[in-house]
Amino acid sequence: MTLTLDGESSTQSTPTDLVLVLDESGSVNDTEFDQLTDFADGVVAAVADDGLFANGGRVGVVGFSHVAEDVIPLSGDEGAVRSAIANNPQLRNNTCISCGLDRAGVQLGPDDPQRNQAVIVITDGNANPGDPTASAAAALQGKATVFAVGVGDGVSQATLETVASGPGADNTFTAGSFDDLAALLEKLVAAVSVPGATHPSIAVTLTPPWRLVPGSVSADLAGSSIGGVTPDGFTWSRADLGDEDLVITYRVEHVGAPCGPLDVNSSVTYHDDENAAVVFPPVVVTVTCVPPVADAGPDKTVAEGSSVALDGSGSHDTDGVLTSYAWNGADAGVGALSGTSDPVASYNGLDDGADAVTLTVTDDNGLVDDDSTTVTVQNVAPSLTLTSCPVDPSAVGDDVSFTGTFTDPGTLDTHEMTVDWGDGTTTAPVTSPVGATHQYAAAGIHDITVTITDDDGGSDTKTCGFVVVYDPDGGFVTGGGWIESPAGAYPADPGATGRANFGFVSKYKNGATVPSGNTEFQFKAGAVNFHSGEHQWLVVAGDKAIFKGTGTVNGSDGYSFMLTATDANPDRLRMRIWKTADSTLVYDNQMGADDTAAPTTALSGGSIVIHKN
Template sequence: MTLALDGESSTQSTPTDLVLVLDESGSINDTEFDQLTSFADSVVAAVADDGLFANGGRVGVVGFSDTAENVSALSDSEAAVRSAIVNNPQLRASTCISCGLNQAGSMLGADDPQRNQVVIVITDGNANPGDPTGAAATALQGKATVFAVGVGDGVSQATLETIASGAGPDNTFSVGGFDDLADLLEELVSAVSVPGATHPSIAVTLAAPWTLVPGSVTANLAGSSIGGVTPDGFTWSRANLGDENLVITYQVKHVGAPCGPLGVNSSVVYHDDENAAVAFPPVVVTVTCVPPVADAGPDKSVAEGSSVTLDGSGSHDTDGVITSYAWSGAQAGVGALSDTSSAVATYAGLDDGADAVTLTVTDDNGLTDDDSTTVTVQNVAPSLALTSCPVAPNAVGTDVSIAGSFTDPGTLDTHEMKVAWGDGTTSVSPVTSPVNASHQYTAAGIYDIAVTVTDDDGGSDTKNCGFVVVYDPDGGFVTGGGWIDSPAGAYPADPSATGRANFGFVSKYKNGASVPTGSTEFQFKAGSLNFHSQDHQWLVVAGNKATFKGTGTVNGTAGYSFMLTATDGSPDRFRMKIWKTADDTPVYDNQVGAGDTADPTTALSGGNIVIHKG
């Protein structure tokens, strides 16, 4: 911002050089010339009384007709100047106004910003034809304040306004004759001998929301003082102000609302000891507000049934503050939003899908901006737990049942259960938790039941019941199913491996057959061992003990033999021995070192063994 003030000349506060330019042309008779010189003498006396000489001022006098002469060079002596005026002879020729103006300019010399320079021109006629009055006046006005006095009707107002520094009664004066000049004395001397500004000050108060930039206030004039500085304004002051151009500059800043054309200054008040009045024009700046910038944050993923935060706190407003946040866009079948009027919202995933969630921010100027982020809800597969599986052998044609339950964080999902019974039969049905199913086998055997629950988005979980032994009760045979805790050393490939080992078997002689038939399954998960029999070679049932031998595969590879010994008692006991057929390399034996005919010592941890009599 810039405040400019053009101070006036001051004979009291600033040294003043005054030049009287007197018309001495032949159109003025002796009486009129005496009246002119008497008036000039009165002017010098009056400005002396106002302190012009006492404050370092000087007065000079120029006379002009067809040429110009120095009646008195610039002098700081009142008496010398007045004497020169009284004793000055009249030139009595034509009127060369430009000659008088140029002579006054030469007398004043170069423009001195430390001094006031004032010229009073008194004439009774227009200039000679072709006289360059305008050019001479312009040159003189460039460094001095020029007043023009017209006497009689021989001089036009246009000529006076050309000579003077400005049009109107402040700079031009007119009287009917030379005997009337005395009537102008007080008015003319008051215009010349301005009191000036002593102890001037300018108090600037800014209008909200403008605030002053600290350290930005400067003034061009030496001796200036800046005080009373606050965010709301400041005060400039100086001992005096004369014919000087005061320029005060300062910087302001605008933060927040409102926008549009805004007045910068609430008030600019001028004061000095002379009670002068100064009106500064209003300063209006049009503020163009910048809208806020919404930032909904990066795209997010969330599992159905879980929540994720959406962070819009990266939103900002360069010229104000954000006053409100609004989140929207969650689809009813995909997710739900909460804390929608906060910078940080919560999105709860309901079902798999993608939501384009939008954040709208509004600043203190009512301007808005939007930004969107995509929330992808990921499906979570159901989790199945089997609570009941068949462990003991089951007779052919009887119901074999399973039961369980499942959970799914996708509360909108639907589910289907598939049971693969192991005999080539599969049952499929829509389900809700808990679940159950049953099946009747038509042939004896050892079957692995697999139960799978699948949601409508393709997520699934599968659990196995393990071996289910199905037997035919019409002949003597042995059946068993369950698990043991396999001891360390039972699996030579990893002697430290221990844990659960599942088994299931059935073995019997058909009527008239010399080789038993049946099936044997054995799994030791800690050793990644999966044995499946290919045939049974023999079966010996003696009391509560049954032993049978055969061949099979380990993890799908043939070339292995086995021997299974089981006792039906309290508790039931079990031994499984597996080896490579070609070289007798041991693969598994939960009773290492015992003879083949020894009774089994490992008790079942679950399930049972039954020896059926024929």
């Protein structure tokens, strides 16, 4: 911003050159000429009293009629000027006003910005026909302030205003006759003897949303003082101000709202000891507001049932502040939003899919911007727990059941249950809890495999292992002989190998649900002597038989066993013995194989026979 003040000269503070231009034409009689001379002398005395000469000023006098002459050139000697006026003879001819104006311009010389230049023209009539009054006046006004005094009724106001620097009472004066000139003295001298400005000050107050840029205020006049600086304005001051151009510059910045054409200054007031009035024109700047920038953050991935933060805190407004955030657009079939009016919102995944979420921000100017981010919700497989599985052996044709529950963070998912009973499958839509019942048509040892699958393909599988189904009427098994026990079969001494003898019989008696029989197994290299007379179940299926029971090792109770045998060519046998209390393995000639795996150790002697009922 720039404030410019064109100061006026002062006879008290600036050297002033004043030229009196006196009408000496023949229309002025002797008495009137004396009155004119007295008036001119009074002007010189008055400006001297105001300090014109004391401050380096000068006064010159020009007389004009048909020509112009220097009564006295510019002089700083008050007495010499007044003496020249008193002793000046009258020219007594017609009226060439332009001649007087031109001669005053010669006396003043070139325009001097360091001096105040003023001219007082006193005339009682109009110029000669064809006199170039206007052009001469314009040339003189280019460097001096010209005052015009008209005496009598022979001069027109138009002529006075042509001669003077401006129309109106500030620059033109009239007197009815030369007798009345004395009454104009004080008024004319007051206009010519500009007091200047003492203790001038300019207070600038800004209008919000403008504020002052710190350190930006400067004034180009020496002696200027800048004070009272705040973001809202400042005050310029100086001891005095004469015929000087003051330029104050300062920078402002727009903060926040509003936009559009805005007054920069709420007030610019001038004050000095002379109570001068200065009106500064308003300064209007049109502010084009910049919309905010919404930033919804990077795309996100979240699992069903979990939440992820959507961070919009990168949103900003370059020319103000953000006043609101609004998150929206979540698909109810994919996810849900919370904290929708906060910079950081929370997105909760409900079902798999891609969801476009939009952030809308609004700034303090009411401008908005949008940005979107994509949230990909990933399916999470259900989690299945089998709460009960068959434990005791079940007879052929009896109900075999399991129960369970499952959870799925995808609350909108639907589910199906698949059951592999080992002899067929069953599928049906389910909700937790789950369960099913099945009846086996033949003896066997089965794994019941249960799978829960959601509608997005995620699944979980759990197994009820080693489900024993026996047939009391399905036959019995006998055997006796020996095998070559492999290394590692006896964990207490993995290097022990050699002959292991066996003998057994296991069968269901009529109407019994538990088989009866005896089992003997001896591994001399490991000093293992096992005996059982307690069989828990027996399964005969084709050429394979498996039975389980409890017994003693070297006469001590607390052991369990499971024997698997095949009646084939060759016959094969697997013997597994463990401590019942903690499942510590004592012997297994097929170490690491599944419990229901077919035996791989062939008999070295003896036989195994599966008897059909």
